Amino acid sequence: MNITNKMLPIQVLGRDYDIECQLIAPEKADRPLVVFLHEGLGSVALWRDWPAQLCELANCRGLVFSRYGYGNSTPRPADEKWPVSYMHTQAELFLPAVLEGLGLDNERPVFYGHSDGGSIALLYAAMYPEKTAGIAVAAPHIFVEDITVSSIEQARQAYLTTDLPKRFTRYHQNPDLTFWAWNDIWLNPQFKFWNIEDYLPKIKCPVLAIQGKDDEYGTLAQIQGIHRVVKDTELCIIDACRHSPHKDQPEILNQAMLKFLAKFNPVSAS
Numbered sequence: 001m002n003i004t005n006k007m008l009p010i011q012v013l014g015r016d017y018d019i020e021c022q023l024i025a026p027e028k029a030d031r032p033l034v035v036f037l038h039e040g041l042g043s044v045a046l047w048r049d050w051p052a053q054l055c056e057l058a059n060c061r062g063l064v065f066s067r068y069g070y071g072n073s074t075p076r077p078a079d080e081k082w083p084v085s086y087m088h089t090q091a092e093l094f095l096p097a098v099l100e101g102l103g104l105d106n107e108r109p110v111f112y113g114h115s116d117g118g119s120i121a122l123l124y125a126a127m128y129p130e131k132t133a134g135i136a137v138a139a140p141h142i143f144v145e146d147i148t149v150s151s152i153e154q155a156r157q158a159y160l161t162t163d164l165p166k167r168f169t170r171y172h173q174n175p176d177l178t179f180w181a182w183n184d185i186w187l188n189p190q191f192k193f194w195n196i197e198d199y200l201p202k203i204k205c206p207v208l209a210i211q212g213k214d215d216e217y218g219t220l221a222q223i224q225g226i227h228r229v230v231k232d233t234e235l236c237i238i239d240a241c242r243h244s245p246h247k248d249q250p251e252i253l254n255q256a257m258l259k260f261l262a263k264f265n266p267v268s269a270s
Helices: 050-058 085-100 116-127 146-161 164-168 173-187 189-193 197-202 223-228 250-264
Strands: 001-013 017-026 033-037 061-065 108-112 134-138 207-212 233-238
Touching: 001 085, 017 050, 017 250, 033 050, 033 116, 033 207, 050 061, 050 146, 050 250, 085 116, 108 116, 108 250, 116 134, 116 197, 134 250, 146 164, 146 173, 173 207, 197 223, 223 233, 233 250
Parallel strands: 033 061, 033 108, 108 134, 134 207, 207 233
Antiparallel strands: 001 017, 017 061
């Protein structure tokens, strides 16, 4: 299976950015496209090989990219503070710019979003329903819970007192800028009022909402809230699983994803 890495130049609101991209099996032009949206501290490298494994199992194409400020994409300037609406901006402006830059803007991908990436997938599906075939969201946030804030406070202490900054150098060009952009906004008192529940009724595509029972960053109320509002939502609740199903229970997640992706794959994946 062909995997191609590239730096993609895009422009958003008059600013230029370079976005780190990985294209999985781009030669399979007739197969469904899965776009992977990483977590709040994620990147192309931090996914490791799971996206490629899933694409091979499902016989589909994949796109993995590091958002602005992450991985090897353009770093955030040290004096730039992200607004409470940063995930809205990613869904409304940055994600369309990446798809257009890669010549994929006329397609209807399936999106797999993890954590913050799950929230971005929900927002994109609500903003661009005609451009979204389906979304699978793992540990998404639709509102802010006390457990989330508490775990992010613990992450702050770990970053200050352990070798976490050194370990992050494997995944981010500038770990300090990446970590503090994420940590500062989630611990901003105004962020407690962040909520995207009003967007959910605008989602028209099938949704697979995934959560580990032992998720330290959120409760089942997150995916249950999606299930109540979005008609075509299937829940996948995973035992013995924390915040990252693709790391904690990859086999169970792969089975759920293959079943979900079959909805968009009229031709056999074999």
